[in-house]
Amino acid sequence: MYLGGDSGFDTHFEKIGNEYGPFDLAILECGQYGKYWPKIHMLPEETVKASKLLKAKAFLPIHWAKFALSTHSWTEPIERAVLEAEKEDVIIFTPQIGEAFGLSREQSFVKWWRFV
Numbered sequence: 001m002y003l004g005g006d007s008g009f010d011t012h013f014e015k016i017g018n019e020y021g022p023f024d025l026a027i028l029e030c031g032q033y034g035k036y037w038p039k040i041h042m043l044p045e046e047t048v049k050a051s052k053l054l055k056a057k058a059f060l061p062i063h064w065a066k067f068a069l070s071t072h073s074w075t076e077p078i079e080r081a082v083l084e085a086e087k088e089d090v091i092i093f094t095p096q097i098g099e100a101f102g103l104s105r106e107q108s109f110v111k112w113w114r115f116v
Helices: 012-020 044-053 076-087
Strands: 026-029 059-062
Touching (some): 044 076, 059 076
């Protein structure tokens, strides 16, 4: 498992993936981004790319369902991440806050943030 903290997108993900990967799961920040701080928070599309470079079998986006630090809407990060993961054929886990889940590829998650 790879657990990332706040991070801008850069070459370190590929280096880590090559040296320590593959990972069963990459848990990466995906939200609270803005044009004035690209080196500390990734765009959702960059987060999906980072999970691929880490050679993660699955990706769990975090740091988006908290509180607002940026000007984007509350659901924008997860919507963009889900769309990009689908385009890039990346397995993305989007459990409801507190929901237990396993690493099975066959599980599915409801888009619970659309009903909040």
